[in-house]
Amino acid sequence: MKRTHQDIRRINRFAVMRHVIASAPVARRDIATAAGLSVATTADIVSELHDLELLAEIGQQESGGGRPRNLLAPDPDGPRLIGVDIAETYVHVEVFDPALRVLARAEEELHPQHNPPEHVVDRIVCGIDTVLDELQVPDDRVLGVGVSVPGQVGPNGKASVFAPNWNWRDVPLAALLAERIPYSVRLDNPLRASTVAELWFGAARGRDHVAVLTLGTGVGAGLAVHGAIYHGATNTAGEWGHTNLVLEGRRCRRGCVGCVEAYVGAPGIMQQLQDVAPDSPLLVPSDQTATINALAAALSVGDPVAEQTIAATGGYLGVAIANMINLFNPQIIVLTGWVADRLGEHLLRHTRTTAARYALDEPWEGTEIILCPIDRNPVSLGAATLVMEGFLSEAGTSSRS
Known part of the structure; x- marks a missing residue:
């Protein structure tokens, strides 16, 4: 797609601002190198961002005998x-x-x-x-x-x-x-x-093709193509959680039959626990948060019911991710959301094992699956x-x- 001058200007501003946020304090020449821009273009954008009160000069760096370089950082007193x-x-x-x-x-x-x-x-x-x-x-x-x-x-x-x-x-x-x-x-x-947060601050920085999978009460995917959010024709792209996983399977909250959400969302995990051990004390029927928290605590001490429940859940999630890999071919898949945060590496381990079994070799080898590394509300x-x-x-x- 042909890019306009405004498109290029926007992309360059993003690149400069992202690098300054990540690497401050930083000199203009280093920003240019990291962003792949000329020094002149970088200086122009930096001046513009300074005028907008987004960037500020905060000191100088010795340059090995030449003139000291001014160092830049996001303006703490900015808007x-x-x-x-x-x-x-x-x-x-x-x-x-x-x-x-x-x-x-x-x-x-x-x-x-x-x-x-x-x-x-x-x-x-x-x-x-x-x-x-x-x-x-x-x-x-x-x-x-x-x-x-x-x-x-x-x-x-x-x-x-x-x-x-x-x-x-x-x-x-x-x-x-x-x-x-x-x-x-x-x-x-x-x-x-969450996907924008990963592109700017998380594991997706510098990646072009990204899937951020949110696991909570609901389940869905944020997609980025060429480093930009993919919205779809009607701004509804990413309903991966409602793609079919099991024919004539469980119904999710929206009434979809056998979809990903029905098996790896919090209500689906509660159902899986009930299927494994109907009388388990880990199951709090009226409180999905308490149930997921109880599963997480039980996993930390090797509880067999919790292990069996999460192994099954990871199996379903692994198949769904293999489908995502085969269809979308992302460089990185990030698991985020409160369920992914609570169940962490236990869920990730089973998910990776199953995804490796069902994904095609070539796209699988080019895909990394990780937990969200952002330590605040993404x-x-x-x-x-x-x-x-x-x-x-x-x-x-x-x-x-």
Whole structure:
């Protein structure tokens, strides 16, 4: 696809900002080398980012007899970005500086059964007010708010949430937020927010073809092609969790029969535990979080019921990942989400073994499967990074002039 001047400018800005965030303090010449740009182009972009208050000069580096080089870093006093992670039982809000360091966080509870759009918007606004009041950030110092919604988000800013009992279909969430907050809003789902976080800060940095698989109550995939998020024709790419795994198998929460989510999402793992040992004390029928936590604790001491349950779950996940490898041929697959975080290496070991058995040799040898290495909330981080990407894409265009 032919790239416009604006496309190239955006890509170069991303490359420079990513490298400065990762390597600061850093000199312009080193940024140019890492980003694959000329020194002149790098200097131009750095000057632009400095004017936007995203970068600052923080000192000098001796250059072996020549003039000292000015060192750059993200401006700690620059504008703030907000990331919001909406889950089924909470709204988690974090405010970041231009280095995407967390400066403050707040969490608001959501009712597990009744969450109309107006109530969720109110919780988002309360969380934002809390973090900004704590830091005393004025409205004009906020670049924007990134919001991750657990479902599908259309290009028109309407959200459909597939959490049980929410009953959201084409809710105009962007418009509802615009009525309550004076900041630009970027909406997407946790699959793509987590993928953006991995591309900027995690295991996917420098990779072109990436799959980030989220394992939680629901299951899905965030995909990146040539280092950029792949949205699909209608912004619904990544519903890997609802691809078929077992003919005439279990039903997932959305009613799909035998899909990946029904076997490797938290409710599916609970069902697997019940199939292995119906009377197991590890099973807390009314609480999936408590059940997964109990399984994780039992795995750490070699409990045979827990081992059998996770071996079966890893088998299902391994087949589903082998299908992903054969179809998409990613360089790296990252497992993220609270279930992957709790079950960790135990689940990963069984998953890798099965995936190696069912994937084709050539794509398998070119694929790495790992757990998410980001040690903070990747969804709110990714949501805030979406704001950064949007700002870098639009800066200097007529929409911001």
